[in-house]
Amino acid sequence: MTSVMTPVVDINRTLGPLPHDDVPSRDEPGLVAELERLRIxxxxxxxxxxxxxxPRDGNDELRHVTDPRLRPVPVLVPGPLGTGPWTGGAPLVRLCPRQHGWSVTGPHARELAAELAASGTTVLLAWDEVTADEVHRLAATAPAPRIVLTGTGYRALRRLAELLDAHPSLYVDTATLCGHRQVEWIAERYGARRVLFGTGAPVTDDAGPRYLLDTLDLPAHDATLIAGGNALRLLSGEP
Incomplete structure (x- = not known):
């Protein structure tokens, strides 16, 4: 069992009201209280x-965030009907191609991917928003942005392993890697530097991943990287 020291950085969280649930993180004070409760x-x-x-409305809302513990992550949509050309300004962005109705391998997406790669921006991309083949094609572009795959789990492990073997620019978060020693297996095979603590909350549970972080069967250095070191490295623009 490994006891994780701070900093703990949740790479994957949502602020604001959900359309299908009443959640504490519907506003900034509620979200901060949840972070404090779980020692994030x-x-x-x-x-x-x-x-x-x-996405434009949601990204505008992020401009009102005042607590320095909350790091805004804009959602981008490529093309003339999207959020506009990416000129940088945030080290981490999220793409939701299925939710917003665009192709991650289309010409507009390829242009956006090149812009993200050139600016050293890291991308959050949920597993249920893309196919494994789309991830492969996106990660195979040159230059390719760094991509953190979120929402993976037991049923995705074989395809995920194939992608991680092929593309060193791919990372994974812990939000739904809740099976026995799944995080340890990925860290031991691919290196702890490619695993980031993330909860996906409030859509997915936050207490489970947080408890898992404190009970990782990994060397203390690896657990510290997963807890926050890797996130801070990517947020600073380092590979």
Whole structure:
């Protein structure tokens, strides 16, 4: 059992009201209280409006975030009907191609991917938003942005392993890697530097991944990387 020291950085969290549930993180004070309860020092947050509504509205809401523990993550949509050309300004962004109705391998997406790669921006991409083949094609582009795959789990492990073997620019978060020693297996095979603590909350549970972090059967250095070191490295623009 490994006891994780701070900082703990949740790479994958949502701020704002959900359309199907009443959640504590519907506003900034509620989300900060949840982070304090679970001993999470920093959270990278998208706004619920950006995921479930118009990304431009949700991204605008992030401009009102005042607590330094919350790091805004804009949601981007490529093309003339999207959020506009990416010129940088945030080290981490999220893409929701299925939710927002665009192709991750289309010409507009390829242009956006090149912009993200050039600016050193890391991408959050949920497993249920893409196919494994789309991830492969996106990661095989040159240059390719760094991609953190979220929402993977037991049923995705074989395809995930194939992708991680092929593409060193791919990372994974812990939100749904809740099976026995799944996080340890990925860290031992691919290196702890490619695993980031993330909860996916409030859509998915936050207490489970947080408890898992404190009970990882890994060397203390590896657990510290997963807890927050890797996230801070990517947020600073380092590979």
């Amino acid at each position: 020092d920093t959270a990278c947050v998208v706004h619920a409006y950006a995921v479930h509504g118009d």
